[in-house]
Amino acid sequence: MKNTLKIILLLLVACGVYLFVFYKTPEQRAFEKTLAAAQAGNAEAALAVAGLYAHGTGVKPNGAQAAEWYRKSAADGSAEAAWKLADLYIQGTLVPQDLEEALAYIQLAARQGSARAQSELGRFYAEGLANLPVNRGEALYWWLQAAEAGDESAQTAEQDARLEEPELYEEVKRFLSVVKRAQEGDASARLEAGQGFRLGYPVARNDEEALRWFTLAWEEGEKLPQAAYELAQMYQKGEGVEKNEARAMELFGAAAQAKNPDAQYTLGTFAYGANPPKYEDAFAWFSNAAAGGSAQAQYMTGFMLMQGQGTNLSVPLAVKFFRDAAEQNYVAAQYVLGQIYWKGLGVPADKKAGEEWLQRAADNGNESAKALLAEK
Structure with missing residues (x-):
């Protein structure tokens, strides 16, 4: 009898050990199945695995693993993953708080249309988080987009800005409408969007965005010469792109041939400042730009006529061009x-x-x- 009880006891212990070691809950089995799919390259599974690690569902909570899988999913184009990874770094519970790391993924998710990320990006600019310069215009730019998508915190921020900063609010709202038209393919809007991003008003300066919109405005649709001129300047100065003098000159030339006065004036300055000066070329470019309404070109045309550089000296003609420029308030x-x-x-x-x-x-x-x- 005692031996029978011992055997039963040993069997119960063995069953207990087996259940403890080998039994898996439905959540654990689901996790393993999802993990296998993620490891096989399933993008949806990768996002799901990250969430399971973050919430400890079917597996112990693991911030490092959650971040790794969110990062993989974000790299595959998931705006949700980018935002959730950013939120991990903002909260700082499962991983050490790192606002600068969070910012990179907030920006990625915001550009992909995540309303929550857009709202948070607005807060980062409003408060100067992650070493960002405070920029109320840029904050509003993102809040307006998030508010339109239904984010309540962004809607509150938008309402406050409308009351407290009405002029800036209207400027940013108008600029956002320009960007939307640019996204729809409007060439003039693409040029204006590029100019706004390059100028840094009413939003923060963004050379990469400026370059993108100018490129589209020049290479697609109407091919606006002013966009080629703006692009030429950016290549010349290395703004948002590696400095490339040859590309800059190519674009200046294309814009000038398309009768862009700014580009014509620029080529005139290059010719005038050459060693030795190319006065005839300079006068030709300046006079063409002057005919297009450029005040600075009108001034230089007058100056060269006054000096007889690259053309016959003519004071009466010089006076005419000086007057044209002066009436445009060229000091x-x-x-x-x-x-x-x-x-x-x-x-x-x-x-x-x-x-x-x-x-x-x-x-x-x-x-x-x-x-x-x-x-x-």
Whole structure:
């Protein structure tokens, strides 16, 4: 009898050990199945495994493993994974808090349309988190998108901004509408979006975004010459792209041939500043840009006519171009035109006209004009 009881006891212990070692709950079996699918390359399973590790469902909570699987899923294009990985680093419970690491994935998810990430990115810019410079315009830019998608915290932030910063609110709202039209393929909107991102108003400066929109505005659809000019400047200065003088000159030339006054003026300055100067080329580019309305080109055309550089000397023509530039409030032209009339340089002296132009230059801050007026 005693032996029978011992055998039964041993069997019970063995069963207990077996159940303890080998028994798996439905959650554990589901986890293993999902993990196997994730390891086989299933993108949805990778996201699910990350969540199981994060919540400890069917497996012990493991922040490192959750982060690793979220990272893999984010690399495969999951905005949800990018946001959840960012949130892990923001919360700092399963992994050490790291706002700078979080920011990279917030930005990734926000660009992919995650309303929660867009709302949080707005907060980062509003509060200057992760070493970001505080930028209320950029914060609003993301809050507006998140609010439109239904994020309640973003909707509250939008309402506050509308009351507290109405002018900025309207500027950002208008710019966002420009970006949306750019996304739909509108060439003018693409150019304007690029200019806003390059200027850094009303949102934060973003050279990569500027380059992208300018490229689309030049290479697709209407092929806007101003976009080629903007791109040329970015390649010349290495803004958002590796510096490339050859590409810059190619784009300046294309824009100039398409009658872009800014590009024509730029080529004129290159020719004028060459060693030795290429005056005839410079005058040709300046005069073409002047015809397109460029005030600085009108001034340089007048200057070269006054000096007889690259063209026949002609004071009357020079005066015409100086006047064209001066009437566009180009200060250097106002000062020179004032001098010409004041001193009678190649034209009959006209003190009244000279004083008027000198005064306009002085009002615009020209110190030489102020000094000349003080001598009268």
